[in-house]
Amino acid sequence: MVVGETIDFAVNISAVERETGLSKDTLRVWERRYGFPNPTRDANGERAYPADQLEKLRLIRRLMDLGMRPGKIVAAPLAELEAHLGGAHGGEGAGDVESGPAQEVLALIRAHQAAELREYLGMTLLRMGLRPFVTDVLAQLNAAVGAAWAQGRIAIFEEHLYTEQVQHLLRHAIGSMPQAAQRPRVLLTTLPGEEHQLGLLMAHACMAVEGVQCISLGVQTPAREIAQAARAHGADVVGVSFSTAMQTNAALAALTDLRRQLDPDIALWAGGNIWQRTRRQVEGVTMLVSLQEISLALSRWREQHRAPNAIEHSPLR
Amino acid sequence: MVVGETIDFAVNISAVERETGLSKDTLRVWERRYGFPNPTRDANGERAYPADQLEKLRLIRRLMDLGMRPGKIVAAPLAELEAHLGGAHGGEGAGDVESGPAQEVLALIRAHQAAELREYLGMTLLRMGLRPFVTDVLAQLNAAVGAAWAQGRIAIFEEHLYTEQVQHLLRHAIGSMPQAAQRPRVLLTTLPGEEHQLGLLMAHACMAVEGVQCISLGVQTPAREIAQAARAHGADVVGVSFSTAMQTNAALAALTDLRRQLDPDIALWAGGNIWQRTRRQVEGVTMLVSLQEISLALSRWREQHRAPNAIEHSPLR
DNA sequence: CAACCATTTTGTCCTAGACAAATAAACGTT
DNA sequence: AACGTTTATTTGTCTAGGACAAAATGGTTG
Numbered sequence: 028m029v030v031g032e033t034i035d036f037a038v039n040i041s042a043v044e045r046e047t048g049l050s051k052d053t054l055r056v057w058e059r060r061y062g063f064p065n066p067t068r069d070a071n072g073e074r075a076y077p078a079d080q081l082e083k084l085r086l087i088r089r090l091m092d093l094g095m096r097p098g099k100i101v102a103a104p105l106a107e108l109e110a111h112l113g114g115a116h117g118g119e120g121a122g123d124v125e126s127g128p129a130q131e132v133l134a135l136i137r138a139h140q141a142a143e144l145r146e147y148l149g150m151t152l153l154r155m156g157l158r159p160f161v162t163d164v165l166a167q168l169n170a171a172v173g174a175a176w177a178q179g180r181i182a183i184f185e186e187h188l189y190t191e192q193v194q195h196l197l198r199h200a201i202g203s204m205p206q207a208a209q210r211p212r213v214l215l216t217t218l219p220g221e222e223h224q225l226g227l228l229m230a231h232a233c234m235a236v237e238g239v240q241c242i243s244l245g246v247q248t249p250a251r252e253i254a255q256a257a258r259a260h261g262a263d264v265v266g267v268s269f270s271t272a273m274q275t276n277a278a279l280a281a282l283t284d285l286r287r288q289l290d291p292d293i294a295l296w297a298g299g300n301i302w303q304r305t306r307r308q309v310e311g312v313t314m315l316v317s318l319q320e321i322s323l324a325l326s327r328w329r330e331q332h333r334a335p336n337a338i339e340h341s342p343l344r
Numbered sequence: 345m346v347v348g349e350t351i352d353f354a355v356n357i358s359a360v361e362r363e364t365g366l367s368k369d370t371l372r373v374w375e376r377r378y379g380f381p382n383p384t385r386d387a388n389g390e391r392a393y394p395a396d397q398l399e400k401l402r403l404i405r406r407l408m409d410l411g412m413r414p415g416k417i418v419a420a421p422l423a424e425l426e427a428h429l430g431g432a433h434g435g436e437g438a439g440d441v442e443s444g445p446a447q448e449v450l451a452l453i454r455a456h457q458a459a460e461l462r463e464y465l466g467m468t469l470l471r472m473g474l475r476p477f478v479t480d481v482l483a484q485l486n487a488a489v490g491a492a493w494a495q496g497r498i499a500i501f502e503e504h505l506y507t508e509q510v511q512h513l514l515r516h517a518i519g520s521m522p523q524a525a526q527r528p529r530v531l532l533t534t535l536p537g538e539e540h541q542l543g544l545l546m547a548h549a550c551m552a553v554e555g556v557q558c559i560s561l562g563v564q565t566p567a568r569e570i571a572q573a574a575r576a577h578g579a580d581v582v583g584v585s586f587s588t589a590m591q592t593n594a595a596l597a598a599l600t601d602l603r604r605q606l607d608p609d610i611a612l613w614a615g616g617n618i619w620q621r622t623r624r625q626v627e628g629v630t631m632l633v634s635l636q637e638i639s640l641a642l643s644r645w646r647e648q649h650r651a652p653n654a655i656e657h658s659p660l661r
Numbered sequence: 662c663a664a665c666c667a668t669t670t671t672g673t674c675c676t677a678g679a680c681a682a683a684t685a686a687a688c689g690t691t
Numbered sequence: 692a693a694c695g696t697t698t699a700t701t702t703g704t705c706t707a708g709g710a711c712a713a714a715a716t717g718g719t720t721g
Contacts, residue, residue, distance in 0.1 A: 040705075045536070051705085052673055059708080060671090071680070073705060096715080098670060139576045141559050142523050184573035187533070187561040194562070198515040206459050216504070219362050222539060222564075242458050244504040245511070247539075249363050256501035259456045276672070276714095277358075284359055307714080357674075368674085369704055376677080377702090388711075390674060413684080415701060593683075 037067060037075035047084045048272060054084075061102040086112065089177045092271050094304060112178065128164055129171035136172070136185045145192045157200055161232050162318040165193065169225070173271070190225055197228040201235055209238040211263035211294075211328055214256055216244035218267055218281045226268035226299055233321045234266075250281065254288040262293060264328065269299035279307060286311050296324060354384060354392035364401045371401075378419040403429070409589075410494055429496060445481055446488035453489070453502050462509045474517055478549050479635040482510065486542065490588070507542055514545040518552055526555040528580035528611075528645055531573055533561035535584055535598045543585035543616055550638045551583075567598065571605040579610060581645065586616035599626050613641060 040051050043064075049057075054074075058064055064084060066074040076084075086108050090100055100108060128151065135144040152160045172189050175181045213234055215227055224246055231241050242260055244253075257265050267285070269278050278301055286295055286309060298315040308314065313324055357368050360381075371391075375381055381401060383391040393401075403425050407417055417425060445468065452461040469477045489506050492498045530551055532544055541563055548558050559577055561570070574582050584602070586595045595618055603612055603626060615632040625631065630641055 050672080053671090055706085055708095056672075071705085073680095096670075097672095141577075182569060182572060184561055184565055184569040184576075187565055187569075188559070188573075191560050191562045195515055195519050198512055199519045202512050202516045219365075242505070243508050244501055245508045248501055248504055251363065252499060252501040252504075255499060256505075259501075260458075274672095280358065281362060284355070284362075287353070305714090367703080370702085372676090373703070388674085413701075414703095591683095 037069070037077050038081065039069075040066075040074050040076070043076050043081060043084065046081060047088050048274060049084065049088060050274075057097065057101055061097070063101050083108070092304065129168055132168055132189070133171060133175055133181070136181055136189050139185070139188070141188060141192065144189070145196065148192060148196050152196065152200065157232055158236050161197075161229050165229060166318060168193075193225060194228060197225075197232055201228070201232055204235050207235065207238045207240050209240065210332070211325070212240040212242070212261060213264045213266050214242050214244065214253070214260055214262040215266045215268075216248040216253060216256075217246045217269070218253075218278075218285065219247045219249055220277060220281070221267075221269055221273050222246050223268075223270040223272060226270055229318060230266060230268055230298055230321060233318050234325070237322060237325055239325065250285040250288050253285060254290070257289060257293050263332070264294040264296055265289060266296045266298065269297065269301040271299075271301055273301060275301060275304050279305075279309060282309050282312055294328065354386070354394050355398065356386075357383075357391050357393070360393050360398060360401065363398065364405050366401065366405065374414065374418055378414070380418050400425070406494065406496065446485055449485055449506070450488060450492055450498065453498055453506050456502070456505070458505060458509065461506070462513065465509060465513050469513065469517065474549055475553050478514075478546050482546060483635060485510075510542060511545060514542075514549055518545070518549055521552050524552065524555040524557050526557065527649065528642075529557040529559070529578060530581045530583050531559050531561065531570070531577055531579040532583045532585075533565040533570060533573075534563045534586070535570075535595075535602065536564045536566055537594060537598070538584075538586055538590050539563050540585075540587040540589060543587055546635060547583060547585055547615055547638060550635050551642070554639060554642055556642065567602040567605050570602060571607070574606060574610050580649075581611040581613055582606060583613045583615065586614065586618040588616075588618055590618060592618060596624060596626060599629055603628050611645065 038046075040054060043049070043054060044051050054064065058066070064076060064080045066076045066080065069075045083105055086105075087097075087100055090108060090111055091097065095111070100111070131147065132144065135147060151164060155164065168189075172181070172186055176183070176186045215231055215234075217223070217227060227243065227246070231243055234241050242262070244256060248256070253265060253267075256262075265285075267282070278297075282295075282297055289295060291311075294313065295311060296313045296315055297309075298318075298321070300316060302314045302316050315321060315324060355363075357371060360366070360371060361368050371381065375383070381393060381397045383393045383397065386392045400422055403422075404414075404417055407425060407428055408414065412428070417428070448464065449461065452464060468481060472481065485506075489498070489503055493500070493503045532548055532551075534540070534544060544560065544563070548560055551558050559579070561573060565573070570582060570584075573579075582602075584599070595614075599612075599614055606612060608628075611630065612628060613630045613632055614626075615635075615638070617633060619631045619633045632638060632641060
C-alpha cells in the first residue's frame with residue numbers, strides 16, 4: 028500500500044522462457060508466424076515483453092496443456108481464450124472437481140490457514156488410509172488447485188503453501204513406514220528440467236504401501252547419473268515423474284535418452300498426467316497416466332519376475 | 345548384454361544442454377571461439393557430440409563451479425584439466441573437514457547404504473538434539489559432501505541421495521514439533537533461481553526449536569508473491585536462503601528487489617554461506633552467514649519488539 | 662471402423678555478428 | 692601492504708530469417 032507499485036514492467040525473453048516454459052526459439056517463431064507475442068524493444072533492440080502479453084502467454088500455455096494447438100489460439104483475441112478456459116473442463120470425465128474436500132481445502136488456502144490446512148489434510152489421511160488418500164483425494168486436490176491457479180483464483184504463494192503442506196505430510200507418512208524388503212527395488216527421481224517433487228512423493232507413497240523398496244534421489248538427476256545410480260543400487264525399476272509444467276517434446280526426448288543409457292534389463296516407468304497430451308510412446312518405457320496404474324504395473328512386474336526366479340532356484344536346490 | 349552396446353554414441357545439442365547445464369548458445373560460441381567442443385555433423389548438418397567430448401564438457405563444468413574461467417580451460421587438453429582437479433582443494437580454509445562423522449557419512453554414501461545412512465543420521469540427531477545436530481553436524485557434513493562432489497570423489501547421484509535422506513529426516517523432525525505460538529512469525533522461502541531446499545529446512549529446524557512460528561513456502565517464490573504472502577500471513581520476518589550454487593550478483597539484485605517490494609516494517613533475513621564471498625551489504629537486510637547467527641538475530645528481534653509492546657499494554661490496564 | 666497416405670502444422674537447429682554485464686588487471690591513494 | 696577506482700578483457704546472451712524433420716490432421720480406401 029505504500030510504495031513500489033509494479034507499473035507495467037516489461038521483461039526480457041529469458042524471463043518469459045522461465046515464466047512460461049516456452050523456449051526462446053518458440054517465442055521468436057510465433058512472433059514471426061502469428062504476430063503474437065509482439066514485444067516492444069528496449070534501448071538495445073532486444074525484445075521487452077509487457078506484463079499483459081506475458082499474462083496472455085501464460086494463458087496460451089495453459090490452453091495448450093489442455094490439448095489446443097498454437098495455430099488456433101496464439102493469434103486469437105484475449106476474450107476468446109478466456110471463453111475457452113471457462114468451458115475448458117472437457118465434456119467428459121471432468122465432472123465437478125471442486126466438490127467436497129476440494130472446496131474446503133481451497134477455502135483454507137484462500138484464508139491462509141496453514142495450520143488448519145495441515146490438520147485437515149492429516150485427519151483426512153488418517154481417516155481414509157494412505158493409498159486412497161493419495162490416489163483419490165490428493166490427485167483431485169492437485170487438479171483443483173492447479174485449475175484455480177491457472178484461472179487466477181488463487182495466487183502463486185497460496186499454491187506454494189498448499190504444496191509445502193502436502194509435502195510435509197507425505198514425507199512424514201513415508202518416513203513412518205518401515206523400510207520394506209520386497210521386490211522390486213525402485214529408484215525414484217525426475218529428469219533435469221522437472222523440478223516438481225510432489226508427483227514423485229505421491230508415487231513413493233503409493234509404492235511404499237505395496238511393500239516396494241523405494242530409493243529416492245529427489246529432483247533433476249541427469250540421465251547418466253540415473254543409469255549409474257540404478258546400477259549401484261541394484262534397482263529393478265527406475266521411476267521418473269513429469270508434471271504438466273514440462274514440455275511434452277522435451278520430456279519424450281529426455282526419456283528416450285534415459286532409456287538408451289539405462290541397462291536393458293532395468294524397467295523404466297514414467298508417470299504423470301503429462302501423457303494425456305500425446306499418444307506417442309517410447310519403446311521400452313511404461314507410461315503411467317494415473318497413480319492407480321502403479322499397482323497394476325507392480326503386479327505385472329511381479330508376475331513376470333516370479334516364474335523365472337522360481338525356476339532358477341528350485342532345480343538348483 | 346544382448347544388443348545396444350553403447351559404442352561412442354553421438355548426441356544432439358539439446359541433450360548436451362540437458363546433461364551439462366551449458367546453454368546451446370554457449371556451446372556454439374565456445375566452438376567458435378576456442379575450437380572446443382568440436383562436434384561432428386549428422387546427415388542433416390546438425391551437431392552430433394561424441395561421448396568423449398560430452399565427458400570433457402562435464403569436467404569443464406565442474407572446474408567452472410570451482411571458480412575457473414572458460415578461456416583458461418575450454419581449449420586445454422584433457423590431461424591438464426584432470427591435473428587441475430586433483431590439486432583443486434584450496435590451500436587455506438579447508439582444514440580437516442573430513443573428520444569424524446563426515447568420514448563415516450561419506451563412506452556410507454559411497455557404499456550406497458541409503459537405509460544405514462538414514463539410521464546413522466537419525467541416531468546422531470537423537471543423541472545430540474536437533475539444534476546442535478543441525479548447526480554443527482549437518483553444516484559440516486554439507487561442506488564435506490559439497491567438497492567431495494566438486495572434486496569428483498562422489499557422483500552427483502550420491503550427493504542427491506544424501507540430500508534426500510537429510511531432507512526426510514529434517515522434515516520428519518520439524519513435523520513432529522508442536523506448532524509454536526510465540527513471536528516472531530517468520531515466512532521462509534527462496535527466491536527464483538535458488539532451488540536448493542536444504543538450507544531452508546535447516547533454518548526452519550533452528551527456528552522451530554526456538555519457538556518461532558514458521559511458515560514455509562518452499563523454493564522459488566517470486567519477490568512480489570513473497571511480499572503478498574508476508575502481508576497475508578502477518579509475518580514479522582521474511583527469511584530467504586541462498587546456496588553457493590547461486591551467483592552472488594544475482595542474489596544481491598534479487599534481495600534488493602525483494603526489500604523494495606516488502607513492507608518496510610517487515611524484517612528481511614538472508615541466510616547462506618554465499619555471503620562469505622562478498623562484503624557488500626543491502627540496506628535493510630540482515631545477512632546471516634551461519635546458522636548460529638539465527639538465534640542471535642532472534643533474540644535481537646525479540647529485544648527490539650518487547651519493550652514497545654510492554655509499554656503499550658501496561659498503562660492501558 | 663481401422664489402416665493408409667498426403668498435407669499442414671510446429672518446434673528446433675543453423676549461421677555469424679553484436680553488445681552489455683561480469684570479471685580481471687592496472688593504477689593511484691591512504 | 693590493503694583498499695578504491697578506472698580501464699581492458701572476457702563471456703554469455705540476443706538477433707535475423709531460412710531450413711527441415713517430426714508430429715498431428717484430414718481425407719481416402721479397404
